[in-house]
Amino acid sequence: MTTLSNAAAAARGLYAVDAGPARLRIHHLAELKNKRQRITAVTCYDATFARLVDQAGIDVVLVGDSLGNVIQGQETTLPVTVDHIVYHCAAVSRGLQRAHLVADLPFLSYRNADVALQSAGRMLAEGNAHAVKLEGGAEVAPIVAALVAAGIPVMGHIGLTPQSVHAMGGHRVQGRGKEARKRLIDSAIALQEAGCYSLVLEAIPADLAAEVSAALDIPTIGIGAGAGCDGQILVLYDLLGLNPGFKPKFVKQFAQVGQAVVDALGAYRAEVQAGTFPAAEHTYCDPTPVAAPEPRRAAG
Numbered sequence: 001m002t003t004l005s006n007a008a009a010a011a012r013g014l015y016a017v018d019a020g021p022a023r024l025r026i027h028h029l030a031e032l033k034n035k036r037q038r039i040t041a042v043t044c045y046d047a048t049f050a051r052l053v054d055q056a057g058i059d060v061v062l063v064g065d066s067l068g069n070v071i072q073g074q075e076t077t078l079p080v081t082v083d084h085i086v087y088h089c090a091a092v093s094r095g096l097q098r099a100h101l102v103a104d105l106p107f108l109s110y111r112n113a114d115v116a117l118q119s120a121g122r123m124l125a126e127g128n129a130h131a132v133k134l135e136g137g138a139e140v141a142p143i144v145a146a147l148v149a150a151g152i153p154v155m156g157h158i159g160l161t162p163q164s165v166h167a168m169g170g171h172r173v174q175g176r177g178k179e180a181r182k183r184l185i186d187s188a189i190a191l192q193e194a195g196c197y198s199l200v201l202e203a204i205p206a207d208l209a210a211e212v213s214a215a216l217d218i219p220t221i222g223i224g225a226g227a228g229c230d231g232q233i234l235v236l237y238d239l240l241g242l243n244p245g246f247k248p249k250f251v252k253q254f255a256q257v258g259q260a261v262v263d264a265l266g267a268y269r270a271e272v273q274a275g276t277f278p279a280a281e282h283t284y285c286d287p288t289p290v291a292a293p294e295p296r297r298a299a300g
């Protein structure tokens with residue numbers, strides 16, 4: 001049997017079974033959960049990093065409102081707007097071929113079903129996202145249902161929800177204690193019933209995350225929620241060590257890219273100052289022979 005290449009399958013809109021999906025879609029994430037294969041996810045905000053993320057075979061890319069922190073330098077995610085996410089999502093989409101692309105709905109952009117439909121519609125139509133993510137528990141289930149009814153796949157997000165930082169009294173671990181555990185489990189089930197295809201669990205005890213993951217049919221993606229989730233997500237800049245000073249308990253720096261950048265810039269600065277950059281191989285010349293100037297004739 002001939003196996004279609006990923007590119008050929010993509011061009012024909014087919015799913016190349018033997019080669020794995022050319023484009024990861026929401027049903028592939030459900031299949032990964034069923035096969036007990038862990039889902040890999042990262043945030044991303046631009047096309048250059050998106051190309052690298054895709055090359056690494058990451059399954060899910062989130063254009064998170066964490067861009068407020070890591071791109072804009074804001075203290076919270078609250079100032080991020082729909083325009084900001086649409087702009088970055090469109091850029092990321094140009095760098096991706098395989099990964100499933102999710103756009104975060106920012107603060108107050110889904111405060112009712114009409115606003116949510118407008119915001120989410122822009123994420124898909126202008127940002128080229130395949131799905132949206134929104135924060136909140138059972139109280140946002142009607143909004144999820146309205147989006148899903150309009151054909152917009154929704155990823156939920158419970159536990160520590162940074163858009164509610166002030167209501168939560170800071171960035172604190174959630175789901176501790178009997179009441180809070182029950183509320184979180186009830187919310188997870190309500191979101192699944194409302195039509196979420198996946199659920200982010202942020203900063204909750206590992207045993208609670210494992211219990212939620214086992215109770216749900218849809219895949220869970222954890223951040224600071226232990227290894228019992230169906231997948232993991234980290235902010236790209238955190239896992240690359242781009243902000244070496246930022247290292248909360250749940251972050252592992254898989255590289256020291258921040259230091260590599262400082263070292264490269266230091267080398268550039270030194271060579272410019274020494275006059276060794278640009279060298280001959282970085283310099284253009286004009287290959288057209290320059291005519292020798294006419295010898296001057298003596299006057300008279």
Ligand code: KIV
Pocket residue numbers: 043062063064065066067104200202223233234235
């Ligand atoms: O905005 C974001 O980056 C997120 C992830 C950390 C889940 O919501």
